[in-house]
Amino acid sequence: MSWELIRDILITTVPLLVIFPSLFAFTTWIERKALARIQNRIGPNKTGVPCTRISLFGLGQPAADGIKMLFKEDIVPKGADRLFHLLAPIVALIPAMLVLCFLPLEFPWAKFVQAPVQAFLLDGAVIFFFAITGLNTLAVFMAGWASRNKYSLLGGMRAIAQMVSYEIPLVLSAVIVVMLVGSLNAADIAAAQKGYQWHLFTPWGLAAFVIFFIAALAETNRSPFDLPEAESELIAGYFTEYSGFKFALFFLGEYIAMFAISGLAVTLFLGAGEGPGVAAVPALSVAWFIAKIFALIGIMIWLRGTLPRLRVDQLMAFAWKFLLPLSILNILIAGFAWHVAKSGAGTGLKAVVWIASLITLYAVARGLNRISRPEAAPREYKYAE
Amino acid sequence: MSLLGGGIVKGMAVTLRNFVGSYFNKERLVTNDYAWRPKEDAELPQSAGQYPKEEGEQLSDTTTVTNYSRNFPMLLHDGKEGDTPMDTVRCVACQICERECPPQCIYIEKMYDENGKYIKSPAKFDIDVSVCMSCQICVEVCPFDAIVMNSQFELSTPDRFGGLLLRRDDLLKSNDYYHQIHPGEAAARDQRMADEKAAKEAKKKAAAEAAKKKAAEKAKAEAEAKAKEAEAAQAEGAEEKSEPEGGDSKEATE
Numbered sequence: 291m292s293w294e295l296i297r298d299i300l301i302t303t304v305p306l307l308v309i310f311p312s313l314f315a316f317t318t319w320i321e322r323k324a325l326a327r328i329q330n331r332i333g334p335n336k337t338g339v340p341c342t343r344i345s346l347f348g349l350g351q352p353a354a355d356g357i358k359m360l361f362k363e364d365i366v367p368k369g370a371d372r373l374f375h376l377l378a379p380i381v382a383l384i385p386a387m388l389v390l391c392f393l394p395l396e397f398p399w400a401k402f403v404q405a406p407v408q409a410f411l412l413d414g415a416v417i418f419f420f421a422i423t424g425l426n427t428l429a430v431f432m433a434g435w436a437s438r439n440k441y442s443l444l445g446g447m448r449a450i451a452q453m454v455s456y457e458i459p460l461v462l463s464a465v466i467v468v469m470l471v472g473s474l475n476a477a478d479i480a481a482a483q484k485g486y487q488w489h490l491f492t493p494w495g496l497a498a499f500v501i502f503f504i505a506a507l508a509e510t511n512r513s514p515f516d517l518p519e520a521e522s523e524l525i526a527g528y529f530t531e532y533s534g535f536k537f538a539l540f541f542l543g544e545y546i547a548m549f550a551i552s553g554l555a556v557t558l559f560l561g562a563g564e565g566p567g568v569a570a571v572p573a574l575s576v577a578w579f580i581a582k583i584f585a586l587i588g589i590m591i592w593l594r595g596t597l598p599r600l601r602v603d604q605l606m607a608f609a610w611k612f613l614l615p616l617s618i619l620n621i622l623i624a625g626f627a628w629h630v631a632k633s634g635a636g637t638g639l640k641a642v643v644w645i646a647s648l649i650t651l652y653a654v655a656r657g658l659n660r661i662s663r664p665e666a667a668p669r670e671y672k673y674a675e
Numbered sequence: 676m677s678l679l680g681g682g683i684v685k686g687m688a689v690t691l692r693n694f695v696g697s698y699f700n701k702e703r704l705v706t707n708d709y710a711w712r713p714k715e716d717a718e719l720p721q722s723a724g725q726y727p728k729e730e731g732e733q734l735s736d737t738t739t740v741t742n743y744s745r746n747f748p749m750l751l752h753d754g755k756e757g758d759t760p761m762d763t764v765r766c767v768a769c770q771i772c773e774r775e776c777p778p779q780c781i782y783i784e785k786m787y788d789e790n791g792k793y794i795k796s797p798a799k800f801d802i803d804v805s806v807c808m809s810c811q812i813c814v815e816v817c818p819f820d821a822i823v824m825n826s827q828f829e830l831s832t833p834d835r836f837g838g839l840l841l842r843r844d845d846l847l848k849s850n851d852y853y854h855q856i857h858p859g860e861a862a863a864r865d866q867r868m869a870d871e872k873a874a875k876e877a878k879k880k881a882a883a884e885a886a887k888k889k890a891a892e893k894a895k896a897e898a899e900a901k902a903k904e905a906e907a908a909q910a911e912g913a914e915e916k917s918e919p920e921g922g923d924s925k926e927a928t929e
Binding site for chain 1: 679683686687689690691693694696697698703704
């Protein structure tokens with residue numbers, strides 16, 4: 291390895307390793323504040339600059355939490371598999387960190403890079419992204435299994451069932467974009483949406499985005515799909531037996547995975563770093579990219595404050611009976627629309643395809659919704675009443 | 676026919692309304708302001724505000740903690756603040772609270788003088804507040820009104836084991852302090868104690884009177900008995916006296 295290559299690798303990776311963990315800290319603060327406000331509370335507002343009385347709206351809270359986590363006692367249950375108990379949080383964090391490289395974040399210092407080390411220029415970036423995020427399931431089950439705790443194991447098993455089920459609609463909705471662009475290269479996908487030709491603005495793209503977002507919520511164990519860590523049922527799910535720094539690593543991994551999957555959604559559907567002023571100041575592209583990620587995370591937090599948790603059967607029915615058929619139909623529609631557009635049809639025909647596909651998607655979604663709902667038979671109470 | 680996903684949008688509108696509303700309508704923040712409190716209860720603070728207001732201020736030193744706050748037990752003494760509290764401590768180390776305490780966080784040792792005589796006072800009275808569950812059962816069972824609930828909550832300590840073990844001298848608080856933190860309850864308790872004392876005294880007085888009466892009656896009865904005896908004796912004497920007469924008469928009749 292030459293010195294230049296090492297320098298280029300450092301230039302491309304170190305900013306990611308600095309920016310996203312700091313954004314993680316900020317996100318926990320946003321989440322706590324937003325959830326508090328949704329519940330008519332104030333949220334953290336005391337912790338600020340240490341040794342002073344400056345509180346800065348409680349912005350010191352993430353730092354205080356981090357210090358607390360670092361100094362907490364690390365407890366491993368008696369009879370736990372110590373090696374895998376230690377490995378699980380690391381396996382959870384590393385893939386999440388790794389996939390950040392596949393986001394087409396065009397940092398202004400990227401022009402100093404000579405060797406092609408940027409992962410998003412890889413010809414299989416999207417496939418790599420899904421391949422590596424799939425490792426997260428392994429980490430979750432590893433944690434559940436190694437803890438020697440029934441709650442952890444139940445959480446881990448739920449997580450596997452959920453993640454395997456939702457991986458399919460997630461990938462199938464990403465397939466639409468790959469089909470339309472004709473490339474798995476994240477930079478190409480971003481370039482194909484230049485000029486506000488975002489995939490979100492087409493009926494099939496919108497449907498794919500909604501499916502992708504729902505599946506992403508399930509993949510990152512966010513509410514309302516937080517069954518693997520359901521506090522009211524499983525204490526903390528697969529990380530019940532984790533404390534201190536290992537717990538912090540799980541927490542960090544979860545949020546980094548949120549950033550990564552939101553980043554992929556931004557790349558695929560929301561035009562990557564495109565926004566007003568990017569043409570004049572190219573550095574704004576990164577700012578727009580991160581702002582879009584934060585918009586998606588804001589919606590995730592908002593949904594967390596709104597929706598109750600799904601039941602396991604509802605979760606499975608929703609993935610297999612609703613999202614999966616809809617995403618397959620969406621692929622068909624997107625392929626049809628692509629062929630119509632490629633055959634050089636006029637604006638009139640394009641508009642007809644547009645409206646027809648919108649109506650078809652909505653009608654099928656409605657129908658699927660009616661069919662796929664778990665039977666709500668009148669409940670018979672044996673002991674109550 | 677409702678829109679697909681309309682329920683979610685509706686729910687999100689509700690949470691958005693709460694989110695935005697909490698910035699504008701202070702009455703929504705029920706955990707911060709006390710808008711929910713009845714206005715006629717004027718002695719309650721209507722707003723907690725920022726805490727602590729001044730550097731080093733402790734809420735539990737003041738009456739800003741609500742009247743309804745109950746945290747951990749304390750021992751009462753009848754002296755003034757700054758007196759040697761052990762002279763007027765109400766606790767007699769009867770150990771009823773120790774036995775009743777569900778998590779068994781109270782430890783009491785009786786006090787003995789140099790002759791080994793029990794002098795109705797606790798030599799040791801420890802409460803481990805890391806174990807205490809604030810159930811107030813000790814307060815309920817105490818027959819001497821010696822143990823009541825304190826509202827002090829700032830008990831954090833760097834010492835994990837010793838720091839949360841409150842000793843007798845940490846627990847001793849004056850009745851005036853009790854009046855300050857829980858005025859209503861303290862007044863009611865004092866009233867009840869006074870009533871009980873009065874009733875006891877009245878009973879004692881009645882008992883004393885009864886005893887006096889009884890004594891008097893006994894004395895009277897004794898006196899009467901004496902008098903009777905005396906009478907009887909007199910009568911006997913008379914009879915004895917009269918006997919010879921009778922004998923005489925008998926003899927006379929014979």
